[in-house]
Amino acid sequence: MNRIDTHHHIVPPVWADALRAHDYFGGQATPVWNPEAAIDLMDELGIGTAVVSVGRPGVALGDAAETRVLARAVNEYAAGMVRDHPGRFGFFATLPLPDVAGSLAEIEHAFDQLSADGVILLANYDGVYLGDPMYEPVMAELDRRSAIVFIHPTAPPGPGVPGVPPFSADFLLDTTRAALNLVRHGTVGRRPHLRMILSHAGGFVPYAAHRMASLTEGANGHTVTREGFLRDLRTFWFDTALSANPFTLPSLLAFADPSRVLFGSDWPYARGDNAQYFTGQLDEYPLSAEQRVAINRDNALALLPRLSQGSLTAG
Structure with missing residues (x-):
């Protein structure tokens, strides 16, 4: 099918070493990974091109200086994968948030020197969620560049449930x-050039959109009507990672703009056979031929037209 996978993770050796050095596992061991295994998985699932990213917990493992160095290192590694495997990879750059100044510098380097396809942002950093005014300079610069922003979850603030891993x-x-x-802080309304992808079918967004739109007040004097809230939520893109099944897909496809649903594998964090299982669920779900091609490839090409040649010829 020559799918384009927009939710595909990498584990650069420098990042894996940093996770071990800081004893960070977060309830899930760092998977064994290398580019060759990634390509094998891609070929198995009919993925022509994967847009790779470093997942949670990101790179804020030490002080600000260490975080900047690690962000630069993982971005240089990802850019090297793109160069070394023509047509098979793109990448979303990692930013050293919550360091705003360092993130602005890394945006410039990632886009202007490394030709990044976008950035990956965690949903929250130290309990401060995207949309908070502290991130406004970063969002403004990404908006200026009409950037793709891949939003990936991490552990929410507060204690978890014993025995239940956050993922x-x-x-x-x-x-x-x-x-x-x-939406409630007005970032979506103020930054119309941002193209933001929500992981895992948007979490609970499609299922609970009307509840949120009816019960959430805007922040900092920003007024959001129910209709405006729903409209803003539908401006997001949504990926199918760990979410393609007969129960989740109907809600997603009923809510989302059909041109904004993207294929995602979540490999290698989709443990065991989960990447294969959820891809198979997507393939078995009753879709029109046009819908199937759109989710697997064409919607991603509309976001990332530079991938067209690789996605149509690789695999």
């Missing part, structure tokens, strides 16, 4: 909180 359910809440906060 099993809490990640869905984390994504939902970020989307809600981006």
Whole structure:
């Protein structure tokens, strides 16, 4: 099918070393990964091109200086993958948030020197969610560049449920909180050139959109009507990672703009056979031929037209 996978993670050695050095596992061991295994998985699932990113917990593992160095290192590594495997990879750059000044510098380097396809942002940093005014300079610069922003969850602030890892359910809440906060603070309305992708079918957004629109007040004097709230939520893109199944897809496809649903594998964090399982669920779901091609490839090409040649010829 020559799919384009917009939710595909990498584990650069420099990042894996940093996670071990800071004893960070977060309830899920860092998976064994290398580019060759990634390409094998892509070929198995019919993925022509994967737009790769470093997942949670991001790079804010030490002080601000260490975080900037690590962000630069993982971005240079990802750009090297794009060069070394023509047509097979794009990448979303990592920013050293919550360091705003460092993030602005890394945006410039990632786009102007490394030709990044966009950025990955975590839903929250130290409990402060996207949409908060502290991130406004970063969002303004990304808007100026008409950037793609891939929003990925991490553990929400506060204690978890003993024995329940955050990625099993809490990640869905984390994504939902970020989307809600981006709307209620007016970021979506003020930054119309941002193209923001929500992971995992948007968490609870499609299912709970009307509830959120009816019960959420705007922040900082920003007025959001119910209709405006729903409209702003529908400006997001949504990926199918760990979410393609007969129960989730009807809600997603009923809510989302059909041109804004993207294929995602969540490999290698989709443990075991989950990347294959959810891809198979998508393939078995009753879609028109046009819908299937749109989700697997064409919607991503509309966002990332430079991938056209690789996605149509690789695999």
